Amino acid sequence: MSGFIKSTKEANQIVIIETDGYLNNEGGEAISAICYDKMKSGQNKFLINMAGTKVVNSIGVSILIEIIEKLQEVDGKIGYYNLAPIVAKTFNIMGLTKYSTVFATEEEAVGTL
Amino acid sequence: MKQPSVELKLPIIPNMELIATQTAEVIARHMHLTEDQAGEISMALIEACINAFEHSKTDSNVFIHFLIEEDSLVVKVIDQGIGFDKTKVEIPKIENKIGKDERKRGWGLQLIQELMDSVEFESNGDGTTVTMKKNIKQ
Numbered sequence: 001m002s003g004f005i006k007s008t009k010e011a012n013q014i015v016i017i018e019t020d021g022y023l024n025n026e027g028g029e030a031i032s033a034i035c036y037d038k039m040k041s042g043q044n045k046f047l048i049n050m051a052g053t054k055v056v057n058s059i060g061v062s063i064l065i066e067i068i069e070k071l072q073e074v075d076g077k078i079g080y081y082n083l084a085p086i087v088a089k090t091f092n093i094m095g096l097t098k099y100s101t102v103f104a105t106e107e108e109a110v111g112t113l
Numbered sequence: 114m115k116q117p118s119v120e121l122k123l124p125i126i127p128n129m130e131l132i133a134t135q136t137a138e139v140i141a142r143h144m145h146l147t148e149d150q151a152g153e154i155s156m157a158l159i160e161a162c163i164n165a166f167e168h169s170k171t172d173s174n175v176f177i178h179f180l181i182e183e184d185s186l187v188v189k190v191i192d193q194g195i196g197f198d199k200t201k202v203e204i205p206k207i208e209n210k211i212g213k214d215e216r217k218r219g220w221g222l223q224l225i226q227e228l229m230d231s232v233e234f235e236s237n238g239d240g241t242t243v244t245m246k247k248n249i250k251q
Contacts, residue, residue: 024128055134057159058220065210065217072212086152093227094220095207 004030006052012110014045020052023087027053028063035067035078044076047109051082061094068099077101081109121177123162125169130162133177137188140179144186144249153228154186154247160221161190161243169194169241185230190243196236 004027006020015038017031035046046067064078071078081103083091091097103109121136123129134155141151158177165175169192180187205219226232229245236242 022128022131055131055155055159057130057163058224059163059218062217062220065207069211069217084152085149086156089153089228090156090224093224094205098207099211 005034008034013043014047014110014113015043016047016049016106016110018049018052021055023050023053023056023060025057025059025063028060032063032067036070039070039074039076044071044074045113046071046076046078047103047106047113048078048080049082049106050080050084050087053087054084056087056090058090058094061090061096064096064100065094068096072099077113079103079109079113081106116183117181119179119181123175123177125166125172125175129166130159133158133162136177136179140181140186144181146186146247146249150247150250154188154245157225157228157245158188158190160224161188161245164221164243165190165192165194165241168197171195185246185248188245188247190245191240193240196238196241199234199236 004019004021006018009016017034019027019031021027031048067078079101083102088102091102101113103112119136119140121133123132137154137158138151141154162175171194173193176191178189178191202222205223209215210217225245230248231246233244234241
């Protein structure tokens with residue numbers, strides 16, 4: 001597990017990935033590697049707990065767009081929670097919120113996704 | 114009285130933009146900017162640095178100048194690369210990227226313009242200067 005991925009777990013058939021640190025290209029690739037690996041075994045719902053990620057760049061976020069695209073092919077979904085305000089604003093500007101969902105808490109996310 | 118300024122010289126090394134954001138955070142605290150404003154400046158700075166690192170096609174350093182003014186913070190990101198033509202940069206839209214054979218990247222300028230109060234680009238064959246301004250809200 002890379003240093004950027006703090007933990008992974010599953011709840012309600014959803015894979016929950018907890019991140020820690022800068023979401024750059026390496027961070028994005030660490031998330032996508034887990035998602036694509038889990039998709040091979042049929043899982044298609046993912047949540048990212050971004051409590052530990054206060055800084056992102058557009059390259060890292062672009063990799064999330066690639067994941068959204070791949071999930072659309074298998075009728076899957078991805079969501080995020082515990083976003084810092086600037087991360088939420090960045091997701092909004094880049095349009096991620098049109099194709100995926102930002103939740104306030106894990107409880108809301110697991111219950112809704 | 115001359116307004117204070119801070120200058121950084123960054124080598125083109127991965128993640129060096131985080132040095133610039135750490136400096137921006139200190140300056141934002143000094144200027145009593147809100148957390149939202151500080152976050153917006155840092156994000157815009159990250160994108161401007163990455164553009165300078167990736168697109169300047171040079172090994173030269175990137176220079177960051179923070180100009181602390183009475184009613185605003187001005188941040189200049191200066192590279193000595195080959196320059197670019199802003200009129201040829203397409204405004205990205207996620208609808209045009211998802212499900213299509215389009216590269217998913219290319220968001221830097223859009224983010225900078227959305228997050229800062231004003232942005233100016235000066236670019237020629239000797240380099241590019243991006244001047245970004247965040248007004249202090251009273």
